[in-house]
Amino acid sequence: MATRGKEKIITVLFWLSALVITAILAGIIGYIVVKGISAINWEFISQPPSRAGKEGGISTTIIGTIYLTLVALLIAVPLGVGAALYLEEYGRKNTMFGYVLKLTAETLAGIPSIVYGLFGFVFFVIFLNMGWSILSGGLTLAIMILPTITRTSQEAVIAVPQEYRSNSFALGATKWYTIKRLILPAAAPGIITGIILSAGRAVGESAAVLLTAGSSLGMPLNITDPARTMAVHLYILAIEGISMERAFGTALLIIVLILIINYLANWSVRKVVRQ
Amino acid sequence: MKKNKLSEGLVEILLRISAGASVLAIIIITVFIFYKGIPLIAKVGIIDFLFNLKWVPTNGSFGIGAMVIGSLAVTFCSLVWSVPLGIMTAILMAEIAPPKLADVLARFVELLAGIPSVVYGFFGLIVIVPFIRNHLGGVGLSVLAGAIVLGIMILPTIINISRDAILAIPKEYKENSLALGATHYQSIFRVILPAASSGIITAIVLGLGRAIGETMAVLMVTGNAAVLPDSLLAPVRTMTSNIVLEMGYAAGDHQAALFATGTVLFIFIVILNLAVSISMKAGTENGN
Numbered sequence: 001m002a003t004r005g006k007e008k009i010i011t012v013l014f015w016l017s018a019l020v021i022t023a024i025l026a027g028i029i030g031y032i033v034v035k036g037i038s039a040i041n042w043e044f045i046s047q048p049p050s051r052a053g054k055e056g057g058i059s060t061t062i063i064g065t066i067y068l069t070l071v072a073l074l075i076a077v078p079l080g081v082g083a084a085l086y087l088e089e090y091g092r093k094n095t096m097f098g099y100v101l102k103l104t105a106e107t108l109a110g111i112p113s114i115v116y117g118l119f120g121f122v123f124f125v126i127f128l129n130m131g132w133s134i135l136s137g138g139l140t141l142a143i144m145i146l147p148t149i150t151r152t153s154q155e156a157v158i159a160v161p162q163e164y165r166s167n168s169f170a171l172g173a174t175k176w177y178t179i180k181r182l183i184l185p186a187a188a189p190g191i192i193t194g195i196i197l198s199a200g201r202a203v204g205e206s207a208a209v210l211l212t213a214g215s216s217l218g219m220p221l222n223i224t225d226p227a228r229t230m231a232v233h234l235y236i237l238a239i240e241g242i243s244m245e246r247a248f249g250t251a252l253l254i255i256v257l258i259l260i261i262n263y264l265a266n267w268s269v270r271k272v273v274r275q
Numbered sequence: 276m277k278k279n280k281l282s283e284g285l286v287e288i289l290l291r292i293s294a295g296a297s298v299l300a301i302i303i304i305t306v307f308i309f310y311k312g313i314p315l316i317a318k319v320g321i322i323d324f325l326f327n328l329k330w331v332p333t334n335g336s337f338g339i340g341a342m343v344i345g346s347l348a349v350t351f352c353s354l355v356w357s358v359p360l361g362i363m364t365a366i367l368m369a370e371i372a373p374p375k376l377a378d379v380l381a382r383f384v385e386l387l388a389g390i391p392s393v394v395y396g397f398f399g400l401i402v403i404v405p406f407i408r409n410h411l412g413g414v415g416l417s418v419l420a421g422a423i424v425l426g427i428m429i430l431p432t433i434i435n436i437s438r439d440a441i442l443a444i445p446k447e448y449k450e451n452s453l454a455l456g457a458t459h460y461q462s463i464f465r466v467i468l469p470a471a472s473s474g475i476i477t478a479i480v481l482g483l484g485r486a487i488g489e490t491m492a493v494l495m496v497t498g499n500a501a502v503l504p505d506s507l508l509a510p511v512r513t514m515t516s517n518i519v520l521e522m523g524y525a526a527g528d529h530q531a532a533l534f535a536t537g538t539v540l541f542i543f544i545v546i547l548n549l550a551v552s553i554s555m556k557a558g559t560e561n562g563n
Contacts, residue, residue: 007460014371017363018380021434024427025383028390028398035401082293090287092294103552104297110481110548111304111541112488114515118537119304121522122311143300150297174279176286204391207490207519231393235491238397251394258389266382 032251039249049217053233054243058250060219064134064227067220068213069202071138072145077195079142080149081184088157089179105147116144117211125212132214132226140212141205145198152197156190157183193268200261204254206231230254305541312538315531324535330501332521332529339536341503345418345511348504349493350486352422353429358479360426361433365478368434369441370463381438388431396495399424404496413508416498421511424492429482436481440474441467477551484547488540490515514540 047057087093087101120140130136160183168178184191206229214226215236228236230250237247316324319337327338364384368377403423408415444467452462468475490513498510499520512520518533525533 010460014363014367017360018367020360021364022383025387079293079296082290086290086294100298101294104301106552107545107548108297108301110484110544112544114490114518115537115541118534119307123307146297174283176283200389206393211522231391234397235393238400239495247397251397254391254394262386262389
């Protein structure tokens with residue numbers, strides 16, 4: 001009887017913990033939506049900031065965020081997918097090189113973003129003389145998301161049925177032809193999921209971006225121009241107390257972007273499962 | 276035919292290069308972080324650098340002791356509440372909740388993981404800091420505020436890895452325990468959790484690594500005074516915050532000291548990660 005009473009209490013505690021998690025999530029998103037919605041209008045999205053962000057919109061930071069994310073993906077996706085194909089399709093996973101690569105990916109995934117920022121600053125910005133730019137930031141972000149893209153691509157490639165390969169080889173197709181025409185199309189939804197998740201990470205990153213792309217409010221046109229992303233803009237607006245209203249608006253736009261990215265990722269995961 | 280063979284070989288070389296890119300990246304990262312940081316540590320002396328509490332970079336006094344303790348204090352306080360909460364949620368999702376509800380919870384956890392750290396920092400600055408200031412005292416920017424924000428941020432890591440560890444336990448363990456007359460909860464606490472313990476420890480260690488390395492969110496809510504905190508309500512500066520705060524204007528030895536702080540963080544995180552992956556490898560070998 002005593003155990004039964006105790007078990008009831010434990011059950012309540014377990015459910016309470018889930019409730020706390022849900023409340024935290026709902027609280028954060030709800031609060032930012034309620035406080036931020038009034039700041040958002042067409043002008044906020046389409047106009048550049050003026051007076052250090054006190055007035056105007058955030059258009060240049062939206063462009064900066066998209067630009068930087070695209071550059072990072074453009075660099076990291078071919079490398080990550082290539083690495084996955086090499087490990088899985090060329091049978092290098094269980095070699096010494098494969099083990100080193102696995103350790104490398106795990107280590108890269110664990111390095112704090114501020115250390116990436118320091119590295120990007122000293123290597124890309126200073127040593128390679130790229131300055132604070134979309135290029136420096138994009139290269140730094142690319143290294144940060146490389147482990148995710150490699151791992152998700154590996155999983156996607158593994159999931160392709162073995163018969164695809166044996167049938168294709170039996171028909172006399174070469175390895176690369178098989179990969180290009182059969183493996184990659186079949187693995188595409190899984191690979192795309194990884195790309196979407198990495199885009200989310202790139203959009204939200206701030207510490208590393210601040211040190212490598214700078215915080216200039218101008219419109220980034222060239223890849224060598226500095227840029228301020230939405231995340232960095234939110235940080236500066238809030239910490240320097242420039243405009244809380246605009247900070248809420250920026251935070252809301254970031255959350256909306258992350259929710260869309262999350263939804264897209266789940267949608268493509270479901271597509272993979274259906275396959 | 277010959278041309279075909281040639282292009283096949285070329286493709287393999289290209290793929291090998293892309294696989295090598297991450298190895299190259301980690302080598303360059305290590306070299307450059309060390310090259311910028313180690314000379315200053317050598318000059319100041321490792322003991323003095325890590326434990327000296329005096330950080331007056333303009334005066335040539337480079338001790339990050341207060342920041343090391345700051346990082347550890349905020350991290351420890353965040354683990355104190357997020358570890359129990361995270362593990363309980365993981366158990367609920369894996370063992371108790373109906374699968375559909377567990378999936379919904381998993382989506383929530385995914386969203387928590389997706390929210391960027393500046394957004395957490397902003398929420399902390401706007402909601403948690405004033406709450407502490409008004410109801411508990413002090414300026415609000417504090418160890419406590421940092422611990423609350425960080426705890427939320429590492430919950431997804433703890434929940435996901437613990438849940439996977441619990442789900443990986445063979446069903447027979449539980450079935451046998453239930454067949455022997457144990458209740459569901461007795462099976463959970465006496466059989467499943469001990470069997471999943473190495474995975475749960477991994478979850479905690481990775482959460483700790485994430486907390487130590489987190490920057491923007493902590494920076495925005497902890498007040499950043501480079502002195503030892505004397506209470507939970509006192510402001511504190513972490514190693515990561517110190518780098519962002521001073522990188523903008525630091526030069527010479529001062530800048531080198533910030534890189535040296537990065538070197539310390541880097542070494543600490545790499546050791547944590549290697550320990551986890553080696554012990555996981557040992558774990559799977561034992562399991563077989």
